[in-house]
Amino acid sequence: ASDVLGEFQLQPGDGKRRLFMIGNEAISLGAIAAGCRLMAAYPITPASDIMEYLAKKLPKFGGVVVQTEDEIAAMNMVIGAAYAGVRAMTASAGPGLSLKTEAIGLAGMTETPVVIVDTQRGGPSTGLPTKTEQSDINAMIYSTHGEIPKIVLAPSTAEEAFYDTVEAFNLAEEHQCPVIILTDLQLSLGKQTVEPLDYSKVEIRRGKLLAGQELPPIEGNFKRYAFTEDGISPRVVPGQKYGIHHVTGVEHGETGSPSEAPENRKKMMEKRLRKLQNLRYATPLNVHAKHAEADILFVGINSTIGTIQEAMERLERDGLKCNHVHVRLVHPFPTEAIRPYIEKAKVVMVVENNATGQLANLIKLHVGHADKVKNILKYDGNPFLPKEIETQAKALFTLEKELI
Incomplete structure (x- = not known):
């Protein structure tokens, strides 16, 4: 008995x-x-803690938390605050994100920087409100009707969640588009030991915001949506002298006035979509790769990082060479960053808490090598256990060897 207990000391x-x-x-x-x-939100599991925490702390810094009548109002209030030059956010779970979708499209069309947190839980519909899942990946990338630039980040740990949130606000303002922070219930509500946060790493980058600057006199309205090489236009706030412009959710010209002219439509679409061509994100992947060529490459997202690492250690003891990359930039997908690890692995095993292999399908879409990409899935509402990953990985690898 003492030997058994010793393993747990x-x-x-x-x-x-x-x-x-x-x-x-x-x-x-x-x-x-x-x-x-400004943080505007409607209570929902497992995101409510963000609103509750900020309701206590944000007023000490001159901020405001508003519990709105619904998710739609929360999203639109955030857009209004951001338009006025305030850094603003909302947080919800899958059902709330479904309601926010049209307004997220409005933020994309009006090029308004907003930050949205999606704490994934079991779906669809009300689903499993208190259970974990990773089934919103596709929804966060594709859910808005039409096509807009959008950035989706996926922290793996509480420590990363802190720094990624800071970066989300910077990226939103630099690229003037919605940024979604994608977590899951296990990451959102699971307690973690975190190294002391380094506030010296925090920097504020506001892109082409001209608030507080004196604008040159002009005739007519300000070109808020001016065609630029990088697709990002100068941004002003309401009340700025010589900064008057029109804002609308319909297609528009450079000053914001509605326009359905085909040539303008084409130029505006291309302008908006090229804003992410020069996106710079320092750590699109968490990489744990000690082998130049691996028997198994594990790929995961969000809270599965520690479980995968423990399963890898067990498999390594059994003689399998294992590498691991954890995706932190979901959209735009880090194709070139992940490609070398996929090409140098015999089998790629994508571990995710959903039924359809959404992350695996993104890899097949952007990188290819569909023949070597295999799924390790769990969608019963519970997080993975290391033994489950170990057992399924062994079975999949053995099957692949037999097929070869």
């Missing part, structure tokens, strides 16, 4: 002070550090 501590928090708290801290001053 904690190692002595190192005496270093650390933080103990859930992912939602890390997102909230990141929003405050990023300069967010």
Whole structure:
């Protein structure tokens, strides 16, 4: 009995002070550090903690939290605040994101920088409100009607959630588009030990915002949607002298006035969509790859990172060479970053909490090598256990060897 208990004894501590928090708290801290001053939301599991935390803390920094009458109002309020030059965000789960979808399209059309948090839970419909899932990946990329630029980030840990939230606000303003922070219930509500946050890493980048600057005199309206080489136009706030322009959800010209002219439509679509061509995101992947060529490459997203790592250690002891990449930039997909790891692996096993292999399908779409991409799926509402990944990985690898 003592031998068995010995396996579960904690190692002595190192005496270093650390933080103990859930992912939602890390997102909230990141929003405050990023300069967010308006958070509008409607309560929903598992996102409510973000609103509750910010309701206590944000007023101390001159900010406001508004519990709106519904998800639609929350999204539109965030758009209005961002249009006025305020860093603003909302947070919800899958059902709320469904309701916010049309307004997210409005933010894309009006080139308004907004930050949205989706804490994934079991769906569809009301689904499993208190259980984890990773089934909103496609919805966060494709759900708006029409085509807009959009950035989707997926932190793997509470620590990453803090820094990614800061970066989300920067990217939203630099590219003037919606940025979605995609988490799952296990990451949002699971408690984690976190190294002390380094606030010296926090920087505020507001892109082409001209608020507070003196604009040159012009005749007519300001070209808020001016055609530029990078697709990103100068941005002003209401009331700025010489900055008057029109804002509408219908197609428009450079000053914002409605236009259905075919040539203008084509130029505006191309302008908006090229805004992400020069996107720079420092860590699109978390990489744990000690082998030049691997028997198995594991790919995951969000909260599965630790479970995959533990399963890998067990498989390595059995003689299998395992590498691991965890996707942190979901859209635009980091095709060239992930390609070398996929090409140098015998089998690619994508671990995800959904029934249809959404992340695996993104890899097949953008990178190819569909013949070597295999699914390890779980969609019963519970997080993966290391033993489950280990067992399925062994079975899949053995089957592949037999087929070869």
